Amino acid sequence: MKILLKILIWVTPLAMMRTIAAGQYETFDYHVQQMIIHAAANDMTSVQTFRELLENLHRPEPGDSQQATPFSQQGQENLARSNLKNALAAFRQAFIADPADPDIAGHLALTYLRLNRLREAERLSVYALYLSPAHSTHWLTLGEIYGHLRDPQRAAGAMMNAYHFAQDRPQLAGQLRKLATTDDIDEVRIGALQALQSISPRTASSGASNPGEPGHTTPPSLATPAPSIASETQAITAENPRQKVYRRAISLTCLIITFQNGKTANLGSGFLVSSDGLVMTNNHVIEKAENLAVRCGDQESKAEVRRRSKTPDLALLTTSLKTKENLALNETYNRDLVGLDIFVIGSPYGLEGTFSTGIISGLREIEGVRYIQISAPISPGNSGGPVLLRDGTVIGIATLGSKVGQNLNFAIAAAEIVISNFFDPARMKSQRLNGKPHLD
Amino acid sequence: MNNACLTFVLLLVMGLVIGPVFAQQDAERNRFFVQQMIDLAAAHNSKGVETMQRMLEQNPQPAALDPAAANASFQWGQAALQQDNLEDALKAFQKTVQDDPGNVDAFNHLGLLYRKLNQFPDAERALQHALSLEPARAGSWFQLAQIYGLQNDQRRALGALANTYRYAQNPMKAEEILRYIAENEAVETLRNAALETLQLYQLPAQPAIVPPLSPNPALFK
Numbered sequence: 304m305k306i307l308l309k310i311l312i313w314v315t316p317l318a319m320m321r322t323i324a325a326g327q328y329e330t331f332d333y334h335v336q337q338m339i340i341h342a343a344a345n346d347m348t349s350v351q352t353f354r355e356l357l358e359n360l361h362r363p364e365p366g367d368s369q370q371a372t373p374f375s376q377q378g379q380e381n382l383a384r385s386n387l388k389n390a391l392a393a394f395r396q397a398f399i400a401d402p403a404d405p406d407i408a409g410h411l412a413l414t415y416l417r418l419n420r421l422r423e424a425e426r427l428s429v430y431a432l433y434l435s436p437a438h439s440t441h442w443l444t445l446g447e448i449y450g451h452l453r454d455p456q457r458a459a460g461a462m463m464n465a466y467h468f469a470q471d472r473p474q475l476a477g478q479l480r481k482l483a484t485t486d487d488i489d490e491v492r493i494g495a496l497q498a499l500q501s502i503s504p505r506t507a508s509s510g511a512s513n514p515g516e517p518g519h520t521t522p523p524s525l526a527t528p529a530p531s532i533a534s535e536t537q538a539i540t541a542e543n544p545r546q547k548v549y550r551r552a553i554s555l556t557c558l559i560i561t562f563q564n565g566k567t568a569n570l571g572s573g574f575l576v577s578s579d580g581l582v583m584t585n586n587h588v589i590e591k592a593e594n595l596a597v598r599c600g601d602q603e604s605k606a607e608v609r610r611r612s613k614t615p616d617l618a619l620l621t622t623s624l625k626t627k628e629n630l631a632l633n634e635t636y637n638r639d640l641v642g643l644d645i646f647v648i649g650s651p652y653g654l655e656g657t658f659s660t661g662i663i664s665g666l667r668e669i670e671g672v673r674y675i676q677i678s679a680p681i682s683p684g685n686s687g688g689p690v691l692l693r694d695g696t697v698i699g700i701a702t703l704g705s706k707v708g709q710n711l712n713f714a715i716a717a718a719e720i721v722i723s724n725f726f727d728p729a730r731m732k733s734q735r736l737n738g739k740p741h742l743d
Numbered sequence: 744m745n746n747a748c749l750t751f752v753l754l755l756v757m758g759l760v761i762g763p764v765f766a767q768q769d770a771e772r773n774r775f776f777v778q779q780m781i782d783l784a785a786a787h788n789s790k791g792v793e794t795m796q797r798m799l800e801q802n803p804q805p806a807a808l809d810p811a812a813a814n815a816s817f818q819w820g821q822a823a824l825q826q827d828n829l830e831d832a833l834k835a836f837q838k839t840v841q842d843d844p845g846n847v848d849a850f851n852h853l854g855l856l857y858r859k860l861n862q863f864p865d866a867e868r869a870l871q872h873a874l875s876l877e878p879a880r881a882g883s884w885f886q887l888a889q890i891y892g893l894q895n896d897q898r899r900a901l902g903a904l905a906n907t908y909r910y911a912q913n914p915m916k917a918e919e920i921l922r923y924i925a926e927n928e929a930v931e932t933l934r935n936a937a938l939e940t941l942q943l944y945q946l947p948a949q950p951a952i953v954p955p956l957s958p959n960p961a962l963f964k
Contacts, residue, residue, distance in 0.1 A: 364912060402913050
C-alpha cells in the first residue's frame, strides 16, 4: 500500500498537471480530503504522503503582495472587531490582489465561516491548504467549518491534522479543548473531542494543564488578533459615553430600502425592537414600496410590513434577522426630558450609520401625536431611525424636520409606539446601558 | 491595351474590390464565432464553446505590416493611457492595429478606451476582434462582459462572464471576483449576470438583498 502511494507521488503530479494548470478545485480538494480521511484513521504516514502530493501540484502565479498587504491588515483589524462585512470586503480585495498568499486565503475562509457562509468558507479553506498543506491554523478552521456543516468525522480529521502540523502542540490541544467544551455547535464539539481522544493522552494532558501550572498556555480563540491589533482595540475600547451609545446601537439600527418596479425607490432608517427581527420605522418610508429590504449591522434581510398607521406615522416590519438583543423603548414623556442629550443614528441621503448629537429642545403635540423636538440634525433618510438617550434607550423616532429655522427637528415619542399596540413591548429584551433611565 | 495588360488590370480591380470583402467576411465570421462562444457558454455547453474556440484558433494570425511603427505607437498609447489622455491613447492604439492587425493587447486597450468613452459598439467590436485572435483570453472576456452589462444585455454578459471563469488562470480568484460583482456591482445587469455565472458553475453565491447604493447625488466638493 505504501509503495503504491510512493508511486502515486511521482505519477499523480504528471497526470494532474494539465487539470491543475486549469486550476481544478476538485483536484486539490481530493488531496485535502484524503489527508482528512487518513488523519481520522490515524494513518499519519498516508497523511504525509498526500501532503507531499499536494505540495507537488502546480503552484498558482504569485500576485501583487505589495497591493494585497494593506487590505489584509484592514481585514485583520475588522475581523478582530467583528466587523465582518468590512473584513470580507478587505480580505476579498487582498485575495484578488494576491491569490497565492495562503494567509490571505485562510483569513478569507475564516471570515466566511464567521458570516456563516459555509460553502464559500470550505472552498477557500481547502484552497488555503492547497497553498500551504502543513498550516495548522488552516486545518483548524476547516475542522470548524465541517463541524458547522454537521460533519463531525471530517471535523475530527481536519482537527487532527491541525494538531499534527501544529508547532506548539500543547497550545493547539488547548484550542481543541476549548472547542470541545464551549462551541455552540454539537458537531464542532464532537469533532474536537474525537481529535483530542486520538491524540496521545500524555501529549494532550500536557496541553490540558491547569491555569497557574508551569507550562500552561491560554488557548487563544481562532480569531485572536495579532498583539498590535489587540492593543489597538483595547485602546479604542476605552470609550466615551457617546461612543458607548453608538457602539451599542449601530448594529441594531437599520438601513431600509424600498423597491418599485425592481428598482431602488426610497431609503430610510429603522431599528430592531425585538430579537426575532421586528423593525420599527416610519410609515412614510415604506408606504409606496412594492418590496422591502433591510440591513442592520452586518445582517441583511427582505422585509414585510406587519402593521402600519398614517397617524402616528409608524410602521412595523418583519424580517428574518435574529439578534441577541434589541433597542429598548423609553416611554417617558414629561418636561424632565427637556435639556437631555440625545443621539440620532440613521442613513441621511443613504449615508449609512450616520451618528449625530443634540438635545431635547421641547415637547410638542402635533395633530394629536406626541413629538419630541430635538436639535440634532436630521435629513431625508434619517426618517424612522432611533433617537437615543445616554442610557441607550429609544426616546423617539426621527420623523420630521422644519424647512425654516435651524435645527428644528421632531421625533415621534417612543411613548406613542408603546400605546400604539403595534407589538407587545414585553418582547423587547434589551437592558438600558446604565441600568436606570438617564433623566437627570 | 493587350490581353495580358487587361487581365492584370482586371485582377487588380478584383483584388481591390474583393479583398476587403473577404477580409470583412472573415471579420464577420470571427464575430459570429465569438458570439457563438458567448451563447454556448451561457447555455453551459462546454463542448460547443471548445469547438468554436478551435475554429478561431485555426485562423492564420495576421502578420504585422510594419512592426517597428506598431511598436512605437503601442508605447505611445501606453504612455498616454497612464496619463489618462484617452484621445491620444485611442489614436495611438488605432495606429497600432493598422500596422499590426494581430496585436491582441492593442485591441484590448481599444476595448477599454471605447468603454471609457461610452462608445460601446466600438468597444464590443474591438474586444471581439481581440478574442478572435486569442479566444482563451480571460481578460478580454471580462471586459466584454462589462460592455454587455452596461448595455443591459444580461444573457450575453452571462456568456462572457462564464468564459471569463472558464479561461481564468486562477479560477479561485475568478470565483471571488464574480462573488464580489454579484454582491457589490452597481450595474444591476452585470450583478445579476455574475450571480447567474456562479450558479451556472454551481459555485456558492449569495445574492445581494440590499443592492449597492448608487453614488450620493447630494455630495459635492
